[in-house]
Amino acid sequence: MQLRSLFFTLALVLLPPAVHADAGHDHGEAPAAAAGPGLPRFxxxxxxxELVGVLDGKKLALYLDHAGDNSPVKEAQLELDIAGTRVPVTRVAEGEFQxxxxxxxxxxxxxxxxTVVAGxxxxxxxxxxxxxxxAHAHAEPAGRRNALVAGAVGAVLLALGAVWGLRRSRTARVGGAA
Incomplete structure (x- = not known):
């Protein structure tokens, strides 16, 4: 019985604060989340x-569309130069390159x-x-890191609680049999 109470107490303590309801809690529109720094792009x-490039380290994703209707450019050839250096480009799909x-x-x-050549x-x-x-630092978001730490602490506490409960029940059985 005490072991079950311990587990329920640990579960309630380890629930993230967002799970706990408070006075005036409603499910209305949530405020917009603040966006962190995005990947560099042009x-x-x-x-x-229209050409958009998104840089992730040394990888560059490129998206080529028609300016008039924003549809992908089919059968296009693309040559790219960044800061005076020619960069080899590979077509991945219609209007998408890497x-x-x-x-x-x-x-x-x-x-x-x-330079774009299409037809x-x-x-x-x-x-x-x-x-x-x-922009190059790919730090893990703090929310996820905090959740992982809380999960690890919770797992350790649950394991300790289980060990404590098993020892206590063995001690009670051994002590009761004597």
Whole structure:
């Protein structure tokens, strides 16, 4: 009986504060969450095309659309130059490309130029990518880290409670038999 009470008490203590209801609690609109720093990106547009690049370390995801209707550009060829260095590009799907940089981009603003050839249309797009050191740090969100720590502490406490309960029940059986 005491072991069950211990487990219920531990479960209630370890529940995250968001689970506990308070006075005036309702399920109305939640406030918008503050967004952390995103991955560095650039956009380059013209009358014909729109190109967006998202940098994740040395990997670059590229998305090429028609400027008029935002549809992916089919059968396109893309050449990319970042800060004076030609970057090899591979087509992944219609309007989607990927590139691997030889080295991470230097911190600061770097010029980006792209040449697009799609059928009979050819265009030169230009933009800039702004890279900061904080954007390269892939720190785990604090909320998730706190939840993992709370889960680990809870698991340890439950294990200790189980060991304590087993020892106590063995001691009671041994002591009761004598």
């Amino acid at each position: 956009a380059a547009t013209s009358d014909l095309f 590139a691997a940089l030889a080295a991470p981009l230097a911190e600061g603003v770097s010029p980006v130029t792209a 009979t249309e050819t265009d030169l797009l230009a933009g800039e990518i702004d890279v900061h050191a904080a």
